[in-house]
Every structure is written in structure tokens, then in C-alpha cells.
Amino acid sequence: MSFMGMVYNKEGRSEHMTSKQRAYLKGLAMNMDPIFHVGKASVTPEFVEGIREALEKRELIKIGVLKNCTDDPNILANLIAERSGAQVVQVIGKKIILYKESRNNKKIMLPK
Numbered sequence: 001m002s003f004m005g006m007v008y009n010k011e012g013r014s015e016h017m018t019s020k021q022r023a024y025l026k027g028l029a030m031n032m033d034p035i036f037h038v039g040k041a042s043v044t045p046e047f048v049e050g051i052r053e054a055l056e057k058r059e060l061i062k063i064g065v066l067k068n069c070t071d072d073p074n075i076l077a078n079l080i081a082e083r084s085g086a087q088v089v090q091v092i093g094k095k096i097i098l099y100k101e102s103r104n105n106k107k108i109m110l111p112k
Contacts (some may be wrong), residue, residue: 034064048083055100064095
């Protein structure tokens with residue numbers, strides 16, 4: 001199940017992320033450094049839990065895929081998004097950008 005381009009409204013129903021929203025989030029993430037790195041161990045339950053917590057606090061995060069990780073970054077992005085309830089904003093090279101609206105710490109207002 002791919003979450004690429006999906007946004008969830010207040011009722012929990014999925015909506016497609018618009019290109020304007022995606023561009024806005026890409027712009028915000030441009031100067032961000034990765035706060036998580038996927039390595040040889042790939043995606044563990046503890047890793048996903050850390051992602052969930054970071055998304056609740058920040059809403060937008062960048063993840064780096066290390067050279068010693070043999071998994072495809074696009075597959076990893078969709079796997080992490082599915083397990084964390086986030087949306088994949090972009091995968092470029094070995095960098096993954098994820099977004100998830102915070103329930104308690106809303107910081108990013110997406111354009112319509």
C-alpha cells in the first residue's frame with residue numbers, strides 16, 4: 001500500500017496531496033538535515049517508533065539511506081510511511097522526506 005501523495009483530513013479519510021502542497025513541503029525540507037538514517041539493519045520496529053515520535057513533534061522529517069543499506073530508497077520510503085502513518089513527500093537519491101500532520105503540535109499549514 002503506497003502512501004505517496006496521500007493526505008489525511010480531520011475525519012481520517014485520505015485525500016490526494018496536491019502538487020502545490022508537495023512543492024511547499026519540499027521547500028520546507030530543502031535545508032533540513034536527515035534526523036534518522038537507515039543502515040544495514042534496515043527498518044526495525046524501534047526505528048519506526050522513533051519516526052512516529054519525530055513526526056508528531058516536527059510533522060516534516062528527512063531520512064538518509066546509508067551506503068551500507070542494500071534496500072531501494074523508494075521501497076523503504078513506502079514501507080516507513082505505511083508503518084508510521086505518514087505520507088511520502090519526496091524520495092531523491094538516498095534521501096526520504098516524510099510528512100504527517102501532528103495531532104497535538106500542529107506547526108505546518110498546508111496551502112489549499
